Amino acid sequence: MDFKQTKTQRGFTYSYHFAPAASGKPTFLFSHGFPTPAYVWRKQIVFFESLGFGIVAPDLLGYGGTDKPTDPKAYVGSGLAQDIVDLLDKEGVEKVIGVGHDWGSRVVSRIANYHPERLVGCAFLGVGYGPPASRYADxxxxxxxxxxxxxxxxxxxxxxxxxxxxxxxxxxxxxxxxxxxxxxxxxxxxxxxxxxxxxxxxxxxxxxxxxxxxxxxxxxxxxxxxxxxxxxxxxxxxxxxxxxxxxxxxxVLVDNYNAEDDSKIPESAYVLNKPVLFIAFNKDPIGLPMFGMATHAAFVKPESNLTNKAVEGDHWAVMSHADELNKLLLEWTEGLKL
Incomplete structure (x- = not known):
């Protein structure tokens, strides 16, 4: 994977893999979690790049070639979302399909809350949409x-x-x-x-x-x-x-400023009114499918926007079940008729 670098409005240098989309193809934003830099997406990147899809796969804040601040305040949702929008602006990418895994789902969630116009849809893998904390929610x-x-x-x-x-x-x-x-x-x-x-x-x-x-x-x-x-x-x-x-x-989640940051989001922005794909990982004892199912039932509107799938993998199904996941993501994306 080749990486580029750019500095965001917040002053952080981000490292990211970028491949422009072929004509008529959308761009995927791949957003990783802990403790995996963008490298965890290598099987998805190879697959979708070969089909002409655009790719934006950053090492998120704290990882890889990206800056590593140790003040938890740097990791509030509004800032993380703005950083990614800055990357998209740098590459002239107007809209993406946001794909999140683990903590990466939080980043996609906040982009959906703060910058919904930059998304054509969201795919949450294993860990679902994270609605804003309406109160202090340690x-x-x-x-x-x-x-x-x-x-x-x-x-x-x-x-x-x-x-x-x-x-x-x-x-x-x-x-x-x-x-x-x-x-x-x-x-x-x-x-x-x-x-x-x-x-x-x-x-x-x-x-x-x-x-x-x-x-x-x-x-x-x-x-x-x-x-x-x-x-x-x-x-x-x-x-x-x-x-x-x-x-x-x-x-950042156990400090009050996470909830304070989330309080900036109006309740009207809590609901996802874009197409959403949720792929549950049935053997993950932490990212239990029931959590994502319940959240999406409450926040994805209309109900027809939601597509639920599942694989028999644990938390790392992005690696162990990559072929199956890639197929499900491709079928859903093609069904959007972008």
Whole structure:
């Protein structure tokens, strides 16, 4: 992947992959999450570029070749959305199909709230639309309510991720961090459900890293391929600014200024009136399909604008089920008749 750089109105330098669209083809904005720079989209980028689609795939704030501020205030939704609009303006791209995964769905959500005219549609993969916080909505404070609804603490890992020095040990014990974030699926040879038993249980994520626990590699990473992938992440996350900045994506949510920033959005902009594709990842214990389904039922209008699909993958289905996801995204996009 080749990257360009530009400075946004907020003064941040962004690194991004760009490919212009062929005549008559729309442009995709691929918005990644934690802890993956734009590199996580490589299988989507190769597929859609080969078909003539335009691509804008930034390393979002805190990642890769993009600036890495460590003040959580830099990660408020209005600022992140404006940064992306600045990239589009730089390349003369008027409208895009926003595609979000993990925290990238929050960026697409805020573009939809603040700059709906720049979107022809939204595709949320695994993690759905994130409506604005109408009041102070610390997600950790909601853990008990979520636990009652689903039977376990979906957000337990956040308690560790927001600790001031969490990044230090994560970087030191990188192999352990990598094993925790990219888990081997539960099987006869791997009896532990790594995320359910460690990310979704109080104190267990920290215990995993402190103990420097490691596992094998997930099956979507063959030895040769994953060795280069893992080294890419090692360099990006432990040698080029580390994890302090990426973890700010979590820290901003537990500070009041996130809700204060969201309060700028008028309630009339909460509803998505563009075509929306939601692809649920049925084996993700954190990004549960029920969350996206409920949110989209409430905020996507009219109902005919919503298309629901699913794949039998975990949180990293963008890699493990790339061919299936690409096909679903292509079929939906072609159905828009742009």
């Amino acid at each position: 997600p950790i404070a909601q853990s008990a309510q979520i636990k009652e609804a689903v039977g376990y603490d979906v957000l337990a890992y956040m308690q560790y991720f927001i600790e001031p020095d969490a990044h230090v040990l994560m970087e030191k014990n990188f192999d352990s961090f990598f094993s925790l974030l990219f888990p081997v699926p539960k099987s006869e040879s791997q009896p532990e459900d790594v995320w359910l038993e460690n990310m979704c249980a109080a104190g267990k994520a920290k215990e995993w890293i402190v103990a420097n626990k490691t596992t094998g590699l997930p099956p979507y990473m063959t030895f040769e391929a994953s060795r280069s992938d893992k080294e890419y992440y090692r360099k990006a996350l432990s040698q080029e600014g580390g994890l302090c900045a990426p973890l700010c994506w979590y820290k």
